[in-house]
Amino acid sequence: MSKNIVVLSGSTRKGDSADRLTAIFEEGAKSVPRAKKEVTVFRTMDMNIAMCTGGDICYDKETAGECHIKDDMYKIYDALRQADALIIVSPVHFFGVTRNLKNAIGRTYAMHSDGLNLRCGLLLTCGGAKVSVMDDSIAFYNKLLAFHNWEDAGRVAIGGLREDTSINGRKELAQVRLLGKDI
Numbered sequence: 151m152s153k154n155i156v157v158l159s160g161s162t163r164k165g166d167s168a169d170r171l172t173a174i175f176e177e178g179a180k181s182v183p184r185a186k187k188e189v190t191v192f193r194t195m196d197m198n199i200a201m202c203t204g205g206d207i208c209y210d211k212e213t214a215g216e217c218h219i220k221d222d223m224y225k226i227y228d229a230l231r232q233a234d235a236l237i238i239v240s241p242v243h244f245f246g247v248t249r250n251l252k253n254a255i256g257r258t259y260a261m262h263s264d265g266l267n268l269r270c271g272l273l274l275t276c277g278g279a280k281v282s283v284m285d286d287s288i289a290f291y292n293k294l295l296a297f298h299n300w301e302d303a304g305r306v307a308i309g310g311l312r313e314d315t316s317i318n319g320r321k322e323l324a325q326v327r328l329l330g331k332d333i
C-alpha cells in the first residue's frame with residue numbers, strides 16, 4: 151500500500167535549514183522502498199496563498215468545505231484530500247512559523263468538514279539557542295491537531311542554527327529521518 155505525504159514548507163530561502171530538514175525527511179520516507187511513499191512538497195513562499203478572511207463563508211450550505219479565495223491553496227487542498235500524512239516544516243521567525251505557511255495552515259479551516267484522517271509531524275528550526283523560543287509554534291501545531299482531530303506522529307525542534315550550515319551533523323537529524331521512515 152502506498153502512502154501519500156504532503157509537506158508544507160515555510161522555508162524562506164532555498165537551501166536554508168528548513169529545506170535541509172525537508173530533504174532529510176524525504177530521504178527517510180523513501181528509505182523503505184516497499185512502503186511506496188509519495189512525498190509532495192509545497193514551498194509556501196513560492197506560492198500565492200492569501201490569508202483566511204474569516205466569516206465562515208466556507209461553511210455556508212451551498213459552499214461547505216470550499217474556500218471562496220481562489221489561489222494556489224487549491225493545489226494544497228487537492229493534495230491533502232489524497233494524503234495520509236502532513237508534515238509541517240518551518241524556521242521560527244519571532245516566535246512563530248513563517249507568514250506564508252501560517253496562511254496555508256489557516257486556510258485548512260475550510261477543510262474541517264472533510265473529516266480528513268491525517269497523521270502529522272512538525273519540524274522546526276530556530277537561530278536562537280533556547281528551544282523555548284519555539285513554544286508558540288508548537289502550541290499552534292497542537293491546536294491545529296486538536297481542531298482537525300489529526301494524530302501527532304512526532305516533532306523535532308532544533309535551535310541554535312545561526313548559519314544554514316550549522317544544521318549539518320546535528321543529532322536531531324536522525325530523528326527527522328526516522329520520522330520520514332516511520333510515518
